Amino acid sequence: MSNLNQALEYAAQNREKLLQEYKEFLAIPSISTLPENRGDVYRAAQWLVSELTRLGMARVDLIETPLHPLVYAEWLGAPGKPTALIYGHYDVQPVDPLHEWHSDPFDPEIRGENIYARGASDMKGGLMAWLKAVEAVRSTGDLPINLKFILEGAEEIGSQHLPEFLENNRDLLKADFVINLDGQIHAPGKPSITYSLRGLAYFEIEVHGPKQDLHSGLFGGSILNPAQALCELIAGMHDADGRVTLPGFYDSVRPLNAEEREMLAHNPQTDAQWLEMCGAPGLWGEKGYTTVERTGARPTLEVNGIVGGFIGEGAKTVLPAKASAKISMRLVADQDAAAIKGQLEEYLRQNAPDTITWSLHEHSHGPSAIMDTHSPQMQATVKAMTDTFGVEPFFRRDGGSVPVVGMMQQTLGIDTIMIGFGLPDDCIHGPNEKQHLPTLLNGLNTCIRMIDYLGDI
């Protein structure tokens, strides 16, 4: 397009405005998992509707679902040019433990080069980069590609109403490729593109013992404590080599071949850096794999939460009636996310003693994804990133799950480009989530260039 330099100049001139609007968006506590924040999630959707309207999209819809609304927008004024479907989410994770935050998670605070707020990195920052790129291009000329937006408010809780919407709106969402804004890069000076994501299956196990909490002195030793039983079940879910023991768990895992292990070995992330970022006493994981492989190319099982009995201050001599755990698995190609529940049920059937009862609830599941690194849109993205950062991005696998990538592939039949400008140490989902501002501004310029280069494919 003729106006690339003017658009980049517009972005440079309007940084303060971008920052103000970003802060405004971050201040909305759009926590999708908490019923008390439902109104805030709705407010975030309305904020996007007015922003997209202001950007001159030809159509902007706020679409109700049984839970949180979807926002759809389109501008199709470039006939014959590619159509990009922009996917993003405007919901965020809960903020607990709140006392570990150094500033209010919904009162964004800039300290040094970072802005601290829940959602700053995951992913209100990425959304802002793309919206402001559209603004920069539109303010200085015409869009050289067609745009559709589908933005959801339930990504952090499993996108449960999105699949049905995709199924029922294949024509509306017809596009040449998806741009998914939920990515990250490796480091401020080391851009990367994620070409593989892990799937997710998230469960809650409840173990029941006595009909109600009992006195642990009077009854202790005569019936099995459900918290002990739950611990034994969880302990048995890994073997001594750090492998998950659910029956059939690894059966369909696509093995890493030598070529891909070689490519992954080029990831500049060192174990020492990783350990420093975690702040744990040491690394751990499945025997026979590197840390990069363990987090990107191998499936895992984690306890996300566990609770049972008396958890207040002090001591209570109780034998609890029940104990429960939230447990989730990260999955890789070609594991079937829907099949994991059966494997977990089978494990519980085989291992739970008959002196307790158990129940299993699936919160959500989503597929893993692998993307084509050689497509023209991927190559346009590589060029936009290279021209912005001054260095070519490397390809990497990500440990997190972006189930919508697999969903788009399965339902709409189109591939995704993952972009994003968060960093691995942004503490997404944890306390003190941050976004590195110089990287976000590079992200804005990358998005402006992408719009340009994608118009040429």
Add this chain to the structure above:
Amino acid sequence: MSNLNQALEYAAQNREKLLQEYKEFLAIPSISTLPENRGDVYRAAQWLVSELTRLGMARVDLIETPLHPLVYAEWLGAPGKPTALIYGHYDVQPVDPLHEWHSDPFDPEIRGENIYARGASDMKGGLMAWLKAVEAVRSTGDLPINLKFILEGAEEIGSQHLPEFLENNRDLLKADFVINLDGQIHAPGKPSITYSLRGLAYFEIEVHGPKQDLHSGLFGGSILNPAQALCELIAGMHDADGRVTLPGFYDSVRPLNAEEREMLAHNPQTDAQWLEMCGAPGLWGEKGYTTVERTGARPTLEVNGIVGGFIGEGAKTVLPAKASAKISMRLVADQDAAAIKGQLEEYLRQNAPDTITWSLHEHSHGPSAIMDTHSPQMQATVKAMTDTFGVEPFFRRDGGSVPVVGMMQQTLGIDTIMIGFGLPDDCIHGPNEKQHLPTLLNGLNTCIRMIDYLGDI
């Protein structure tokens, strides 16, 4: 004494008054473990001070401690007669889970033959029985024995300031025997006397992994999840035979001889009744022992509470920074309660992986106790019970801990008689705690007779 029949008649005539005062006492939420109830605990102590003053005790003191106050009272107007030191506690356990109560735990409600309230059975009922027995005797004649009362407000949290008070007040508390009101009987028509109690050692274990909660997708599989590590540690604390694996745990346990096993086998409690009371899917416990032995004569280890990660509604994909568990052991003669911490530390040192760190805090510990079933005061108690219930009580071991029994033995050098009129299914420490009212009235008459018969020894 000459007024036994009049005293029993007084008790019969004043049941409604007893019930009203009992309800008033139960309405005070004297939960000792919760800081927010500290004022209520104090109020319960003041209630006792005015009650004991009204009963004509010659001296009544409210004694401050760093936590909850002690109440001391005495009447020494029967020179040459035995002196009984009455021990009781006026504090209660927390009430959670509150939603499982069918009525307000601090608004006592009578349903059928039972009164429902926190503390109804443990042990405001027993206290009322003794206080009203003193009232009945004093209202109709003279007390034939000397009485001292020591009532505490921190029994449910380990009586931490009582040992020092006992040490420093040996002369004040000088008595011929202790009457401890914290007992139970087997069933309304089957009275029993507890001659053995388990000791208690109560700990909190905290396991730390990463410096803060991490995203379970990005980091999962590369560091050890502290909730998983805690589960593995807890799972390892029992072997396949239900035995506790802490090093040295059983070394000093006094074995059951054939004679005592024979005596315990006369306990009319059947496994079917026990299971019905627990409402668990099945019985469980240390291999080679009966249920009566497992709960009375064998040491145990229980998880009283466990928590880590996200425990709210819904799903959060977090790898928690830490997880913790409250774990307590019930001990039997001749285990050293103070030595258990070392055994647990040794277990953690041997079994905790170096990819997490752990810390251990001891909430409290208290000794086990075995009482002489042939002493004159025990025989007077047997007779008072037999004459009231119309059937001779049997001797039994109790699984609960009443550390003060061992403390009194060690510090004051005097033996204890345990009495009490709660029932095993009273749900003490759990929701819907109750007291069976006809049994409490039998308890009142037993106490009146005890005062009489103890005057003759």
